[in-house]
Amino acid sequence: MLSWLSRAFSKRHPLIDGLTCGAGMPYRLSEIAARHNVHYYPIVSSARAFNALWKRAYHKTAELLGAVVYEDPWRAGGHNGLSNTENPLQPEDPYPRVAALRKAMNQFGLDSVPIIMAGGVWWLEEWAHWFNNPEIGPIVFQFGTRPLLTQESPIPDAWKRRLRQLHEGDVYLNRFSPTGFYSSAVNNSFMRNLRGRSERQVAYSSEPVGEHDTPHGIGARKREVWMTAADREHVLAWEAAGYTEAMRTPDSTLVFVTPEESRVIVADQVACMGCLSECRFSNWSQRGPNYTNGAKADPRSFCIQKSLQDIAHVDDSAGQTTADEVVDHNLMFGGTNAWRFGNDPFYASGFTPTVRQLVEQIMTGR
């Protein structure tokens, strides 16, 4: 612990203590930190990921490793690092996973480097068995969801109001993000709409092949595509319900949306300003010469830049109903524990703590 403390307090840069990065495998983080002589705090979701990062890159810059963030891929808010072998519907206990991370770190001589536990931590008493525990080692806790509901939190009042109304299961992992990662968000109209879009989906081919033996005309010119007879029945029902616009996906499927929704999807794709290095929704890629990922733009996803801006800047002065509607129709990231706002007596009668009061409550649970 002492060696970590001395590292933490020997500030190498007057303003910046360190860098953190999670998305994908941040191999270059240590190299960038070394260039600027600051610490680095990689975010990982498994011992396996850290092992790979260490062996390929981080062992060269061990002295600048400030801590390792373990972000629970089932419980943390925002984007999550679930691997292909992990089941989004079966959350695993963080204890053995963090103990495995500690074991791996100790093998590399990182006994004194703290692990920062992020995801699903409500208050510390529930984590008492993690303290002074050699299987876990030095441990720090990170909070993303709880600080949302504080006086200092800059999110709009309508978002804070919604947090108090959540029930268990209202936050879930979805796969709609244009980044391609799983993410944890409130199951509001926005999410239900995306789910509906993906459910109104059929496979098609441009000529009759195998079971795709039934023609159907799509678009203004009713260009024929081929699908199964059973799928065509679904399509006719969706069209009758107003979902008349067929949009092609990169997976040789069509999704059916209303004309208004189709216009919004296309307008959002056209307005892309390239906030991601690769975007599934607009097919933008930061790599030239064509600046495209080579795939068809995917209408099952959405412009995350637009939605995050819209929810962060809801105009509370427009009236409660209007503001609540904007929150309901945008991406509302949150950890899977966010429902606890609704039944923790700390928040009873509309109480909103200051950050200081929140930290005191986290420490004592009371």
Ligand SMILES: Cc1cc2nc3c(=O)[nH]c(=O)nc-3n(C[C@H](O)[C@H](O)[C@H](O)COP(=O)(O)O)c2cc1C
């Ligand atoms: C609204 C919201 C936005 C977040 N955005 C980011 C982000 O941009 N980058 C990031 O690394 N983590 C992000 N996170 C994850 C947090 O940094 C944190 O690791 C996580 O939320 C901890 O779990 P908890 O929400 O259960 O406390 C976000 C979390 C929330 C709730």
Ligand code: SF4
């Ligand atoms: S601006 Fe929107 S559409 Fe463009 S890359 Fe970002 S999320 Fe994708």
